[in-house]
Amino acid sequence: MTRTAEFPDAVIARVAGLLDEFHSGDHLTLSELSTRTGLPRSSTHRLLTQLAEHGWVSKRGKAYALGRTPLEWGALARNHDRLHRAAHPVLHDLHSATGLVVHLAVLDGGDVRYVDKVGRGPLALPSRVGGRLPAHRTALGKALLAHTRLDTARAAAGCLPAGTVRVETLLPRNEIAHIRERHIAHEREESTPGVACVAAPIGNGRTCAGALSVTGPVEAVDTVGLATPVRLAARAVWRALSQNDSPQHAD
Template identity: 40%
Template sequence: MTRLLGGKEAAKGLKDPFAPSMVERISSIMDAFGLPMARLSLDEVTRRSNLPRSTTHRILEQLAQSGWIAHVGNLYSLGYKSMRLGARDIVYEELRSASNARLNELAYRTGLVVHLAAIDGSEIYYLDKFGGAGATKVPSRVGGRAPAHRTAVGKAILAYLPPEVVHEQFAELAGQHHGHHIADVAGLHRELATIRARNGVAFERGESFPGIACVGTAIRDTGGPAAAISVVGDFSVPLERIVPVLIGTAKAISNDLVLAEAAMAADDAVA
């Protein structure tokens, strides 16, 4: 006859048959990131996963240590391993879809080449390029990469990332000197502070491609900078005059991203 356990014995000897398994808990937490670009606080992940806060925090930290989740500041997002499994392509497609019409219009209004780019570690990744015949004169390409600290789009995103993240990614710049390029991580931090003081507007003059100048700014979702856009020309183009229309376009795309996230959150609440 089985003896009934009580007190601490019961806690150690019996398991709740309806308690979710570890796999189910991890699945619930990963499912909380409904949009691949989502950046969520611990409380948001707890609410969406319907798990105890302490359990959520413990699993998130374990997933962050193994690369499935990224943890920057007080926000969590999908990590590099999750991105390798296809989430990255979904993020990029969402960004392209949200910005396509507005960036086409920006290229038409300015008569210049327009870039859409995301950051990937210490590099930027060109997601889209607009500008008709003029685009062939700019040696960037969709799917191409460039050092983030040498591009207007890269610097525009880096300006709003935590300083410790920037420092870690670009510590190897120490002692490097390449003409107009930023020489070290301290110089990069100074440049990013200047960009923040200009309301997020970043300039690049020959740092990535000789003879090419760019002005860029970030587009943001609820978690921070999701990507950036830039207008590109040669050194003779007065890029400062383009700043108002550039900022207006970035704000419109940012609003579209925020509305999309709010709609998904509302759908989740109904479900």
């Protein structure tokens, strides 16, 4: 293996080693980190500077500590894990009842990020766990945007405060109102030709933890008939989340 091929792995190992030193929450100086990791002082300083630029570490005086980014990622991972654990059995039940592919997703910027996927259909779908699709082109995204505060939804859809508005990512107000009223969203061949989807938000009207959907060929997706089972599944996930948050289920 060439030095060029080894370099990326070496950098990752060095970054991981630096971040591991903060596991106890200590504030550490450049000299301490260089000594603990065995890295040259100049290399340690260069890596810390880059990590600080991206929020992975913060600097106070001469000491470094973990920044906001790993804490935010940790909270996000815990929330996604809670949602996944609460929803997974419900997704399987919904798949068994409908025979359609079932998705679980959350809003991530102007996209939906898929947290879980159950079942396989006759058509190739662009969705995969961990993958993203534009929110405004999916029923999941529409359900999430409509049940997020409008100012937050506009920001999530990519509207910039300087006046650069990505209008194409916003839902029309009448569609938002319709989705909020029925607690159901539809998509027909907007993300993939030949595919339709029915989605519902997971929440209580004030908080939206995510959304779930059923997806399949256009001719197999009865948007009217599927509305009730999809809504009921979303409510079941929300109940499971709420029960897990109650004192008797605290870890």
